[in-house]
Amino acid sequence: MSDFDRARVLVVGDSGVGKTALTNLICKGAALSNPGWTVGCSVEVKLHEYLEGTANQRTFCIELWDIGGSHSHRNTRHVFYNVVNGIILVHDLSNRKSCLNLNRWLAEVTRTESGTGKFGTRSEATGAWEDGNISGSDIGQVDIPLLVIGTKMDAAKEKRGLPTHQKRSDIAEEFGVEEIHLSTGDTTGLAAGTSAATKLTRFFDKVIERQFYTNNKMRKNSTSNNCFPDRRRNDKLNVMADRTGLAPQL
């Protein structure tokens, strides 16, 4: 696995929306019954077949950086945003506010990724970005592949008694990106052949395309050496172990 070029996808959204459970489902195909909340960041990897079934098929390693969503860490988590090849925005279908907050998450990540402070200014006192939103035209300029995922379809159905899978979120509409609705406890939700699995595959293809095939040329970059980071990087991430006491899984 160590020979595969890799790309980094951030998984962001409010605390408790199900990012860790979702990341586990994507990378391991299994439900996670009782995830602890994430402090800092936890990393899982997934091998992805780029352009599967075509003559150009090739295996890449996707790193999913599952960022702890707790408000109390908002001033420090920008250290995880230095390299961003794609973003999965996660909201809880039974909690409307978590969906409304996705604009802020996008702003928080893309400000740093653009490296220009274009979407806001940093507070000199805390180093944190000032609050603010980002619009569809802005992200067009930032040019990062996006995917929106709504979790807890089961809870939303119970709460409202209505199917929620038809309605796309405002942010997916605004940015013209695909959206998946699922329950992270249902392992069939991302099973091969489902429309959700197809959307996820298309998203990962876009991430790879942007990272490695811009201008139809294989592009070398700083993150493409190795699927598993070197010891120095491991040490850095271990500092951010989650509250379960487990080191980030790399």
Ligand SMILES: Nc1nc2c(ncn2[C@@H]2O[C@H](COP(=O)(O)OP(=O)(O)OP(=O)(O)O)[C@@H](O)[C@H]2O)c(=O)[nH]1
């Ligand atoms: N009913 C239901 N519960 C879910 C679903 N996905 C996650 N959960 C539960 O929601 C809670 C929070 O899930 P996490 O995956 O830890 O949420 P998170 O977004 O990683 O939270 P932070 O790490 O604090 O940012 C856990 O109790 C999960 O079991 C789902 O699809 N349906």
Ligand SMILES: [Mg+2]
């Ligand atoms: Mg988590």
